[in-house]
Amino acid sequence: MSDKFYRVITHKSNEFEIFDGSETLTVKARGKLKRDGEILVGDFVTVEEKNGEMVIKTVKKRENSLIRPAVANIDAIVLVVATQPKIDYFLVDKMIINCKRMGIECIICLNKSDLSREIFDELTAQYKNEVSAIVAVSALNNEQSELYPYIKDKLVCFAGQSGVGKSTLTNSISGTDREVGKVSEKIGRGKNTTTSASIIITPSGLWIIDTPGFSMLDVFEEDxxxxxxxxxxxxxxxxxxxxxxxxxxxxxxxxxxxxxxxxxxxxxxxxxxxxxxxxxxxxxxxxxxx
Ligand SMILES: Nc1nc2c(ncn2[C@@H]2O[C@H](COP(=O)(O)OP(=O)(O)OP(=O)(O)O)[C@@H](O)[C@H]2O)c(=O)[nH]1
Ligand SMILES: [Mg+2]
Ligand SMILES: [Zn+2]
Missing domain, CATH: 1.10.40.50 (Probable gtpase engc; domain 3)
Incomplete structure (x- = not known):
């Protein structure tokens, strides 16, 4: 009999929430699998019983994975940017490089377009030939319909700097109520409100991942x-x-x-x-x- 696979939905330190299409379990990792990065949100895993508790036994070979955000087996990245916090173009470049290395589709999403759409033309000039689409939305006003054609029937991960509105946007799409932070007036940055990646399955059947913001991306060890x-x-x-x-x-x-x-x-x-x-x-x- 082949083992049943579960999808890793989220985790908090060593506790993983896993899902098999109908059932959600909370399990732990043991031994080598406890190490950082061994089990990622999006992974397919099998479980076994050890000393009376369910633990993760194996992790299926990944189709792809990213270090930041730490996710595996995704179909697309929605790279969220905004004018506030100020856009970091190096981060956008590197995210696109990482996606291409992994064969992951990339969509650039300008959020907070209620405040300003000024950088939309700049984004178009720089990236129109490099990503699947560049769209403008306002999560605050629940205006994100431009995004829907690109997130259907995929596991889509929302990524980007802290404070650009990833949680607001994934909340708005899914009708959930995950914690939202503020952009500091002093430093102009978000405050890393979201601390771990989570798959959210929306009532309409979309699979989206909210992830923690980041301000740095490493280059990869490749020639x-x-x-x-x-x-x-x-x-x-x-x-x-x-x-x-x-x-x-x-x-x-x-x-x-x-x-x-x-x-x-x-x-x-x-x-x-x-x-x-x-x-x-x-x-x-x-x-x-x-
Ligand atoms: N004006 C405006 N503000 C927005 C919009 N979307 C989000 N915000 C605000 O931006 C701030 C940060 O939003 P979050 O959703 O917490 O940002 P995040 O990208 O999840 O940040 P981290 O979890 O720290 O990575 C909050 O004050 C939101 O209300 C938008 O479309 N328009
Ligand atoms: Mg967040
Ligand atoms: Zn040349």
């Missing part, structure tokens, strides 16, 4: 020379570069650099690319040395 492969616009021009492969950094006769100079490609995004490339190079060289 930095592959970085341009996660920029679709650069990939589409790379054939025209003199060198193959071309990292589009210091090589002569580079089509990408020419496209940046002529204004065909967004300059700010390219300048951040150069910085991420350097960061990636250092991380990679340190990893190789280890």
């Amino acid at each position: 930095y020379r592959t970085l341009a492969g996660y920029y679709d616009e650069y990939v589409s021009l790379a054939d025209g570069c003199k060198f193959h492969p071309c990292t589009h950094t210091s090589e002569p006769d580079c089509k990408v650099k020419r496209a940046v100079e002529s204004g065909l490609l967004n300059k700010d995004r390219y300048e951040r690319y150069l910085k991420i490339f350097e960061e990636q190079k250092i991380a990679y060289k340190n990893a190789v040395r280890r």
